[in-house]
Amino acid sequence: xxxxxxxxxxxxxxxxxxxxxxxxxxxxxxxxxxxxxxxxxxxxxxxxxxxxxxxxxxxxxxxxxxxxxxxxxxxxxxxxxxxxxxxxxxxxxxxxxxxxxxxxxxxxxxxxxxxxxxxxxxxxxxxxxxxxxxxxxxxxxxxxxxxxxxxxxxxxxxxxxxxxxxxxxxxxxxxxxxxxxxxxxxxxxxxxxxxxxxxxxxxxxxxxxxxxxxxxxxxxxxxxxxxxxxxxxxxxxxxxxxxxxxxxxxxxxxxxxxxxxxxxxxxxxxxxxxxxxxxxxxxxxxxxxxxxxxxxxxxxxxxxxxxxxxxxxxxxxxxxxxxxxxxxxxxxxxx
Amino acid sequence: xxxxxxxxxxxxxxxxxxxxxxxxxxxxxxxxxxxxxxxxxxxxxxxxxxxxxxxxxxxxxxxxxxxxxxxxxxxxxxxxxxxxxxxxxxxxxxxxxxxxxxxxxxxxxxxxxxxxxxxxxxxxxxxxxxxxxxxxxxxxxxxxxxxxxxxxxxxxxxxxxxxxxxxxxxxxxxxxxxxxxxxxxxxxxxxxxxxxxxxxxxxxxxxxxxxxxxxxxxxxxxxxxxxxxxxxxxxxxxxxxxxxxxxxxxxxxxxxxxxxxxxxxxxxxxxxxxxxxxxxxxxxxxxxxxxxxxxxxxxxxxxxxxxxxxxxxxxxxxxxxxxxxxxxxxxxxxx
Numbered sequence: 001x002x003x004x005x006x007x008x009x010x011x012x013x014x015x016x017x018x019x020x021x022x023x024x025x026x027x028x029x030x031x032x033x034x035x036x037x038x039x040x041x042x043x044x045x046x047x048x049x050x051x052x053x054x055x056x057x058x059x060x061x062x063x064x065x066x067x068x069x070x071x072x073x074x075x076x077x078x079x080x081x082x083x084x085x086x087x088x089x090x091x092x093x094x095x096x097x098x099x100x101x102x103x104x105x106x107x108x109x110x111x112x113x114x115x116x117x118x119x120x121x122x123x124x125x126x127x128x129x130x131x132x133x134x135x136x137x138x139x140x141x142x143x144x145x146x147x148x149x150x151x152x153x154x155x156x157x158x159x160x161x162x163x164x165x166x167x168x169x170x171x172x173x174x175x176x177x178x179x180x181x182x183x184x185x186x187x188x189x190x191x192x193x194x195x196x197x198x199x200x201x202x203x204x205x206x207x208x209x210x211x212x213x214x215x216x217x218x219x220x221x222x223x224x225x226x227x228x229x230x231x232x233x234x235x236x237x238x239x240x241x242x243x244x245x246x247x248x249x250x251x252x253x254x255x256x257x258x259x260x261x262x263x264x265x266x267x268x269x270x271x272x273x274x275x276x277x278x279x280x281x282x283x284x285x286x287x288x289x290x291x292x293x294x295x296x297x298x299x300x301x302x303x304x305x306x307x308x309x310x311x312x313x314x315x316x317x318x319x320x321x322x323x324x325x326x327x328x329x330x331x332x333x334x335x
Numbered sequence: 336x337x338x339x340x341x342x343x344x345x346x347x348x349x350x351x352x353x354x355x356x357x358x359x360x361x362x363x364x365x366x367x368x369x370x371x372x373x374x375x376x377x378x379x380x381x382x383x384x385x386x387x388x389x390x391x392x393x394x395x396x397x398x399x400x401x402x403x404x405x406x407x408x409x410x411x412x413x414x415x416x417x418x419x420x421x422x423x424x425x426x427x428x429x430x431x432x433x434x435x436x437x438x439x440x441x442x443x444x445x446x447x448x449x450x451x452x453x454x455x456x457x458x459x460x461x462x463x464x465x466x467x468x469x470x471x472x473x474x475x476x477x478x479x480x481x482x483x484x485x486x487x488x489x490x491x492x493x494x495x496x497x498x499x500x501x502x503x504x505x506x507x508x509x510x511x512x513x514x515x516x517x518x519x520x521x522x523x524x525x526x527x528x529x530x531x532x533x534x535x536x537x538x539x540x541x542x543x544x545x546x547x548x549x550x551x552x553x554x555x556x557x558x559x560x561x562x563x564x565x566x567x568x569x570x571x572x573x574x575x576x577x578x579x580x581x582x583x584x585x586x587x588x589x590x591x592x593x594x595x596x597x598x599x600x601x602x603x604x605x606x607x608x609x610x611x612x613x614x615x616x617x618x619x620x621x622x623x624x625x626x627x628x629x630x631x632x633x634x635x636x637x638x639x640x641x642x643x644x645x646x647x648x649x650x651x652x653x654x655x656x657x658x659x660x661x662x663x664x665x666x667x668x669x670x
Contacts (some may be wrong), residue, residue, distance in 0.1 A: 124463050152640045156491035156583035158533045158572065168635045172531075177510060196507075197622045198493045198581050200634055205613045209594070209636025209646075218639070233639040233646055235583040237493065239533060239574050248491040248570040259544070270534060278540045285533045299535050301544025304553070304568040305487045311544075311568055313535045 005033040007333060009068045009092065011083065012075030013037035014046060016166040018098060020324035021072050028154055028328060031335055038064055040077070061132050065090035069071055070331050071131040073097060074323065088125030095127050097323055099212075102128040102220060109223045111135055112329040113271045114142045119333040129296055131216040131217045131225060131235060132322030133197055133202075137247045138224060139321065140314040143269035144262055148308070149254030152231040155217060158239045158246040158287060159202055162319050164189055172240055195240055202236040211236055242287035245322060246315045252306035259300055262310055266297050273323065274316075276300050289315040293325055340368040341670060344403040345425065346418065347410030348372035349381060351501040352432060355659035356407050356642055357385055363663060367668055373399055374410070385570050400425035405666050408432060409658065423460030430462050430665045435545075437463040437555060444558045446470055447664040448606045449477045454668040462665055466536075466551040467657030468571060472582045473559060474630040474656065475649040478604035480599055483643070484589030487566040490552060493574045493581040494537055495621060497654050500525055503545055507575055512565055513647060530575055537571040546571055580619035580657060581650045587641035594635055597645055601632050606656065607649075613636050624650040628660055 008025065012018040018039075025032065037048055037057045044059035056162035058064060060079070065071060065087040073080050073087075077098040084101070101107040104198045109128045119127055130138075141150055162169035166187050173183045173197035185193055194198050202213040220233035257265075268275050275284045276298040283298030295316035303309025316322055336421035343360065349355040360367065372383055372392045377395035393399060394412070395397075400406060400422040408415050408422075412433040414509030419429045419436070436442040443453035444516035445591055446465045454462055465473075474487055496503035502524050510520045520528055527534050537548040592600075602609050610619040611633040630651035638644025 013463070144399055154489045154585045154638075156570075158493070158574065177515065180515060182513065191616060192620050193622055196577050198576060198582070198622050199620055200583070200618055201616060204619060207613075209613055209634070210639075214433075215556055231640050233585050233641075233644070235491075235585075235634065235648065237581075237583065237645060237648075239493065240531060241574075242578075244530050246535070246572075248535070248572065250489045250568050250570075254352065278542075278544055281526060281536060281540055285527050285532050285534055287528060299544070303489075305489055305566050306339055306568075311570060313570065313572075319521060 001064065003298055005068045007036070007067055008032040009038055009065060009071040010080065011038045011060055011071060011073040013048060014039045014043040015074060015079055016162060016169070016319060017074040017323045020319045021074060021328060022048065024324050024328040026051055030328060030331065036068060049291065054296040062086040063066065065092050066115070068092040070095065070334060072327050072331065074327070084126055086294060093122065093125050093334055095129060095327050097129045097327055099131065099267065101126050103223070103276035104131065109220060110330050111314055111326060112333055113228065114138060115224055116333050119330055129323065129327045129330065130220050131213065132163060132318045133159060133213065133245055133247060134216050134220045135322050135326055136245050136295050136314055136316035137217060138221060139248060139272045139316060140249065140266060140297045140312060141251060142225065143265040144251070144253065144257060144310065147261065147265050150225065150227065151252045151254060153249055153251040155232065155234045155247050155249045157234070157236045158241065159236060160241040160243045160318050161194060162243045163202070163245065169242055172242065181234060192240060196256040197240065199238040200235060202238055241321060244289040244315050244316060245318045245334045249314055250303045250306060250309060250311045253308040256308045261304060262300055266294050271295065272297060277314055283313060284315045286315050289317050292317060293321060294297065295321055341366055342369035342371070342402055343367040344371040344373055344400060344406040346373045346395055346406060346408040346414065348383060349374045349378040350409060351504070352409040352658045354407060354662060355654045356403050357383065357499060359659050359663040360420060361386055364591065364667065369425045371399070371403060372419050380560060387413030397421040399486055399505045399562065401425050403427040405669060407662050407666065409662070410669060419461055421442045428457065428460050428462065428669055430464060430635060430662050432662055436461050436468065437465065438558070444555060446473060446559055446661060447668055449473060449539045450561065451668050454665055463660065464665065465555050466548065467498060467653045468494060468548065468580055468582060469551050469555045470657050470661055471580050471649055472584060474607045474651060475584065475601060475632045475647060476562065476586060477560065478600040479571045479586070479588065479645065482596065482600050484591040486560070486587045486589060488584055489584040490567065490569045490582050493576065494571060495576040495578045495580055495653050496529060496536070496573065496579065497578045504577055507577065522648060525573065529573060529625070532575065534573040535570060537573055568578060576621045578652060578654060579624040579650050580653045581621050581648065583648055585638045585641060585646045586645060588643045591643040592645055594637060597635055598646060607631065607632060618648060619650045621650050626650050627652060630656055
């Protein structure tokens with residue numbers, strides 16, 4: 001633990017991820033000495049309780065980062081693009097939860113269990129927090145990559161509405177309640193009804209037919225794992241689950257992983273647990289991961305299509321390891 | 336159309352699929368002259384309205400098939416194993432919706448758009464209706480297989496609770512209502528809470544780590560498409576959707592299919608529609624397929640992992656094309 005003062009700012013403090021960041025800072029006894037909470041003018045003035053103190057949320061401005069050491073941004077890509085450079089210029093290290101800087105060459109993209117050394121290589125004062133689906137998937141694949149060499153993966157996601165923030169959660173709740181009363185619903189946050197439905201689109205569809213979200217697995221995965229040759233074919237689907245993401249993965253490796261060796265490798269890795277027993281029909285569901293720190297892996301079996309392949313099912317709390325917890329863990333690397 | 340009498344029996348007439356079979360027989364003006372409705376002793380005596388007539392449900396017994404020409408079974412594998420041979424011995428052609436006879440060599444396994452000729456090769460008087468997830472997936476892949484030669488596929492399913500019959504639908508409804516009242520829920524039909532959750536297990540898990548449901552895609556797919564070399568690596572997942580199944584598919588082919596050629600091949604095939612426009616973000620959701628006859632395909636794009644690969648998303652009404660409609664279509668092949 002450090003003795004010197006440590007001033008942390010949370011940008012987007014009143015959002016779903018911002019609130020979870022405050023919980024993580026509290027639960028993990030993060031060694032901060034000052035805490036500044038920033039949000040839009042609309043949310044400024046609200047009081048938030050943190051470790052027995054009442055802290056007033058301030059409006060985010062370019063000069064709000066004076067004397068801030070670490071600024072955790074979670075207010076969308078536009079806000080990050082506009083204000084993160086100001087925070088960095090004021091001397092803060094920015095940990096940004098948006099996609100704005102993730103693929104910039106001089107911005108580290110970090111999952112602390114996988115590539116912590118990258119966090120110390122920031123020259124620009126900005127460190128990016130990876131995409132939530134990518135984080136959860138890589139928490140299962142990174143230990144396998146180290147032992148067997150990950151070549152390709154085919155993945156389909158089952159993504160919770162928390163990925164769209166508080167408004168996604170509210171939309172699912174509102175639609176379920178309205179349908180329960182026999183009322184018609186009008187989609188707002190999502191392009192189609194999300195209650196009792198599945199929407200095979202997360203973010204915009206690009207020229208190659210894949211969504212931005214789908215391409216993140218390959219692009220961010222390469223950067224985090226340090227392998228330029230990873231190929232990932234992904235389908236991202238939003239389903240009516242509140243909080244944790246699940247991913248069905250078929251992966252091919254350089255070397256043949258046995259199921260037993262895969263279980264052992266994942267078990268030995270921090271931040272991820274094996275929940276896998278064929279005879280007992282044990283495997284994790286999104287509800288099992290919700291509120292927890294660890295990603296959970298089950299249904300580990302030899303893939304039938306890939307030569308050195310494994311199929312598996314991984315779940316992780318999207319708000320926590322997929323966003324807030326990972327950001328706070330990055331901050332811990334800096335203390 | 337035939338002029339001779341045609342006596343149809345529906346076994347499991349009061350179940351979810353049985354009810355839908357009656358709807359299909361009605362809507363398609365199936366040329367029946369007599370209709371016998373059979374169910375367990377518990378449901379016997381109920382009256383069901385069909386085309387203006389009130390028909391009393393009779394108890395299923397071994398001698399219930401006298402003078403029946405076509406017997407549509409949808410009452411579970413145990414009932415089929417016990418009573419289908421009696422129906423066939425009495426001279427009826429059985430169309431069985433369970434998995435009991437599907438892989439028997441002398442039982443045709445038929446999707447009428449794909450292998451109608453097989454229906455006429457029944458020597459035992461039993462024709463099997465394929466698994467619902469397999470039907471929906473193959474409705475998209477069969478036209479591609481004909482032109483490009485299907486080799487392998489990796490698929491993840493998003494299966495509706497209707498796949499477990501009326502009791503699956505009731506369990507989702509009950510859990511959503513209870514959670515809305517803040518009450519605890521107790522899973523019954525499914526091993527875990529299905530409301531706002533995803534369960535990566537449909538049927539029992541076998542020695543190779545795959546569930547029975549997952550292996551059906553390869554086993555039934557080979558038989559229906561007439562290719563012994565098809566390899567399918569599948570993950571079947573139950574999600575809180577009421578009625579239509581969705582499947583995310585990555586498939587590899589002998590010949591390279593362009594996206595345009597794939598769209599054209601699927602469009603030209605009966606029983607399946609392309610709903611695919613990248614710029615307009617058009618793709619089908621399970622709600623779009625519900626109540627309709629056709630399977631719907633979208634998100635068609637070059638697969639990034641497979642050399643001659645395509646990725647796509649297919650949805651189909653599980654109760655209808657996945658079960659009742661396909662069975663009635665098989666019956667139509669016999670008239």
